[in-house]
Structure formats: C-alpha cells, structure tokens
C-alpha cells in the first residue's frame with residue numbers, strides 16, 4: 001500500500017513531467033525565433049550591402065550602361081542594351097534580369 005510520502009513523490013514527479021514538456025516546447029520556440037533572427041540578420045546585412053553598392057554605382061562599364069538593379073541587389077555588373085522605343089523616350093533593358101529603364 002502506497003504511503004502518503006509515496007503519493008507526494010508521485011505528484012511531484014507529475015509536476016516535473018509537465019515542466020519537462022514545457023521546457024521542450026520553449027526550446028522549440030526559441031529555436032524558431034533564433035532561425036527567424038538569423039534570417040532577418042542576413043536580409044539586413046544584404047540591404048546594408050545594397051546601400052553601399054548604390055553609393056558606388058559606376059553607371060557605365062566602358063561604353064555600356066550598367067543595370068542598377070543587378071548592381072545594387074546582386075552585386076553584378078550586367079550591361080543594359082538600348083531597345084526600340086515607341087516614343088521619344090530612350091529605353092534600356094538589362095541583358096541579365098530584363099530590368100527596363102525608360103529615360
């Protein structure tokens with residue numbers, strides 16, 4: 001027959017089991033938050049790089065204009081080519097990402 005002390009130990013163990021499950025759940029939440037934080041840090045780092053590249057956009061490479069989108073977002077020096085315009089505007093299209101600049 002179980003003693004009062006045995007019953008109390010059992011109750012304490014049940015409470016400990018709940019705490020154990022709670023710790024596991026909180027660890028999982030922390031892990032998700034840390035992954036999200038790492039993703040935000042990476043995006044922020046990329047955006048910082050974009051700011052620096054925009055400030056140093058060389059505009060041209062030789063005779064060709066460079067794509068500002070490829071340069072700023074991807075750090076790529078992609079050239080633009082003139083495309084026929086239906087009006088008096090100049091249109092340049094990126095050979096890589098197909099960004100269009102209408103001037």
Ligand SMILES: [Zn+2]
Nearest residue numbers: 067070094097
């Ligand atoms: Zn481009």
